Amino acid sequence: MADIKKGDHKFYIGDEEDPKAEITYIDVDADTLNVDHTYVSEDLRGEGIAGKLVEKMVNFARDEGKKIDPTCEYTKKKMEKTPEYHDVLAG
Helix, strand or coil: CCCCEEECCEEEEECCCCEEEEEEEEEEECCEEEEEEEEECHHHCCCCHHHHHHHHHHHHHHHHCCEECCCCHHHHHHHHHCHHHHHHECC
16 A cells, blocks of 8 residues: 655645645644545545545544544544544544
């Protein structure tokens, strides 16, 4: 699997300016991150990349001592269905 890299308010695979996959977030406040977008290119779909990006985001939030309030539908569903992620799920 391709390496997931940290960019400016995102984690991505490929080139930061034209990623093959990415998850993006914005700072809501000092304690909360809003994951607003997840994208995986067609050539990487079916490999579990979106789930790995959410996992990376969850671990980042834990390391930063923050919660995630997702507006991205995929991320929201993935976090709600994964009990191990509930510790960082806001609200």
